[in-house]
Amino acid sequence: MPAAFHAPLPPSDVAAVHAEKTVFVGGTSLEGQPANPTHPNPQQRQAFAMHAIATGKVLNSIWPRYPADLHLIDPVMKVSSSWPPTAIVHGTADQTIPIAMSKDLEKRLKEAGVKTSLFEVQGEPHTFVGKMTKGSATWDSQRRGFDWLEERLEQSYAVK
Template identity: 45%
Template sequence: MSLEPSLTVLYKEANGSKITTDIYLPTTDSTEKKKYPVVINIHGGAFMLGHSRMVSMPQITDCLERGWIVLVPNHRLCPGVNLLEGPMQDIRDLLSWVHDGHLDAVLRYEGPYSADLGNVAAFGTSSGGTLALGLGFNVPKPVKAILSLYGAVHFTHPFWKTPLPHVQAKLPPNLEDSFLRKAYDEMPVPTDSSVSLEGQSESGASKGPNFSRPRDAFAFTQIASGNVLAAIYPNSKTKDPTFQAVDPVQNVGSEFPPTYIVHGLADTMVPIDLSRELFARLKREGVKCGMTEVPDEEHTFAAMMKVGSRTWWLQREGFDFLEGVIGKGTK
């Protein structure tokens, strides 16, 4: 499905990395400036892969039809930065960028749009779900609601050190460590990669990784060996061994924003029990929350689902939840 952003703007620079966000604007019949809820949509990719065009365009269309301004940001990719200081900080800085009035400054030239700063929400798939949840804690002004689609959470669970043979089977034999470590040498730290964990390429086609590229090989090797967290968050070996600073599960409190979870029952990359633990913590703390378990769906299903399918309607329950919190934009 072809859908182009209304504009792309720079929201941050960090050590030479120019970090942008795509902005999608809903259609309007009004010539009078009005406020629209803002939704931040964060791509997946195990914190190491992907970029802002590698998201579900039907999901964005659904958001636009609800009258929301949609921001789809890039962020720096691990391992050249760690999870806390790279991807998580970048997305938090985007939220500050919005609240500091920079989004409205951009929208001033784009028609009768302004941001409703009292109704900012976030959602994402896989690692993007984790980053969306990261906007609910340790930030000056949390988002009003969050939707996590099969986000990576509960980092103290043994799964995160468990090898995945079905991923290992995709890797070519004898990948040299010196080749894999070239992923650390990319300077400035990249904010996009040519393939995502969801299998999308730059053209949007479904396409697997290219293991002649160090980044693709590095990312899938870490996933296959159960080494993702050590690779993206080396702080866990010394400064933060329990992942307290980055694990949404450990940061759920009574003030956590209303949160919805959508997860596939057949997920072998982030088992559904991890999201169930997050859901249990949310309920225990009295946070407004909900969860939809999608039958027969593996990880990354949002990239491949067909509009109108059973999966489409089930995952849409998460967007209905967001709408119940932030409302619709007026046309």
Template identity: 50%
Template sequence: MSQPLRFVYKVVDDCIIETDVYLPVVPSKAPTSCPVVLMIHGGAFILGHSKMVSMDQISDCVERGWIVLALEHRLCPQVDVLNGPMQDVRDALKWVQMGGLDSELAKDPKTFLFKADTDRIVAFGTSAGGHLALALGFDVDKPVLAILDFYGPKHFADPFWTSDIPEVKSILPTDLTPEFLNQVMDEKPVATQGGVSLEGQTSKGPNFQDPRQAYAFSHIANGTLMKAIFPSEDWKKIDPYENISSDLPPTFVVHGDADHMVPIRLSREYVKILREKGVKCDIIEVPGEPHTFVGRMKKGSETWYLQRKGFDWLQTIIESM
């Protein structure tokens, strides 16, 4: 797989927001219209960037003939989740739909034959990125064709979101002060890349000398994450669970049954209501896998083949158009 292209899809004040673009190998010399995957990284809406994704999953998509956009977005808490990450990925969708990607590809003789099939745009994300993928199905002018959600947070009125997470709390240093944590608010411009991957691609743990990482893990541990990134708690504006309707795009959920960071019961309940509303949907429960297993899974493993069913499902939706 070749190195990705890098394009700007949005500018907000002094914040430049970019995406990596991975192109399939298409032998034809005629202009080729390709399905597009909007791929969104995880990181509790506070951490992560476009390289903190599974290259094996990207390769799988590219080999199917799809263009993959690994999106950056503004990170909380300097912006809240609605006006930052959610708005950015929605603007990325509109950028592709309105010809922004095609315009960039047309500038280079090596890529000008590639075009985005704007009727076949799908969204995929892990953890917080799974939530952002789901957000491309509601409150947008033209939703994505289908959504693949890997263990995305949802149902924010559930008591879980105000509960401690002992597994994370046990690794927190005891000397983190509010003054130190709140240094994250002083970053300029608003960050689009930050901290450690929560997808486990590295054996190194969080760096608690970095205010951004310390801020994220402290709020996750203490059950205050959602309050920190969406202080109004007007969940209807951001929660996929509270926006379930019969008009949603087909949706597939992949979730590990040993997930302590986003309980699998939240995804089970979400899919149950989708079915009741008549939305085309399915769920794969991956045995023994915790949160953020995608970054650690080995290609060819049982987990690899189970999660790949989500991409096979996406392909059936794409090819049905």
């Protein structure tokens, strides 16, 4: 993590992120497309997220009761047979979230009888989606997850 992400953020940037009405602003789409070019400062949200990761404050910034009641937001602790079909796409070189966590979620979902699949993308880090190019091996690997979801949707909406 670059040293710059450890430096305190300008209070105005933090306030701007908290004032946003939409959570999903900035970054890239799953297809690797650029962020919304009309956003006044798309770097604020990215800097906020990277700072939270670098300083170990992700949960503090999204869960006001941290460290209490984490069982209420931890997906692994909420698995039940009523979960929808779930695809998990995870880079094998992810140093932000260990792949073991995705494997544990997959195992628990399967134990609960939930249709699920884990798609490992070889050699890719946590945020590989923003850097992949259409038609690359990485694109093809993550695309398997989309194909899996598309199959579930086709099954859900099939004429009977």
